[in-house]
Amino acid sequence: MRRAVVTSMIVMASLLVASPAALAGGSWMNVTQVNGQSVPPDLPGGSAWAPVGATVTMQGQFCTGALAAPSSPGPWFAYLSTPGTRTLLGPVEITPPAGGVDCPYVAHTTFVVPDVAPGFYTARVCNVGCHNGIGDLIGGSFTVASTSLEAVLLGRLDRAQDRANRLADKVRHADAQTARLAETRTELDAARQTLAATQAASDRLVAQRDAALKAREAAVVDASATARTWKVVAGVLAFLMLVTWVAVWVRRRNRLRIKVPDTIEELVSADHPADR
Secondary structure: OHHHHHHHHHHHHHHHOOOHHHHOOOEEEEEEEEOOEEOOOOOOOOOOEEOOOOEEEEEEEEOOOOOEOOOOOOOEEEEEEEOOEEEEEEEEEEEOOHHHOOOOEEEEEEEEOOOOOOEEEEEEEEOOOOOOOEOOEEEEEEEEOOOHHHHHHHHHHHHHHHHHHHHHHHHHHHHHHHHHHHHHHHHHHHHHHHHHHHHHHHHHHHHHHHHHHHHHHHHHHHHHHHHHHHHHHHHHHHHHHHHHHHHHHHHHHHOOOOOOOOOHHHHHHHOOHHHO
């Protein structure tokens, strides 16, 4: 009965403990044995767990990639990625594919779990000092826990932390969008104020233009009226002058001219019809 409970708890841990890192691109090694006990090969990466001090064997296939060629001599090692540090786990054996084909290569490593805090870890494959990787091989992942129940809880915690990180990213993104929206609103308010000032200035210019047009129209009307008045006055003056000239001419024409002779010759000639 106890063995069945332990087995069921291991299955639960295998199904519930998972990590997004195992879903990343590239090739991964899986945990094949813990303390000599086989681990099912169909478990997703990161689902296997082992306590501190346990002997873990990992194995996986990989091909070429953006890193060093799989045929590079190495040597290659597995490093445990911990916050801010890398812990050397052990060497990684690279077996080339049979028959001279390009891939897959096989990576195999066995190491003892170091004294680290319980949690999810990734064992990365790289050269000495972990400066370069090989092919498209990333490494392997597993959970360090004392019991299967702890592994289950750590898996839940890891997933919860991952969700919390994604939510935090969304909150930061929303905050950034809110800040940009506030800046946009400020710019929009400034643009509205500028537009209102421009519209007011335009209205004043339009009012000044309309007033100038009205003043010009009034001036044109006044000028036209003045011109008509002067035309009338000029016509009246011309008419009066004409009438005066005609009257003077008629008066001169009808005036009798009397010539008093001063000498006898003028007296004699005055009787001549031509002098009359």
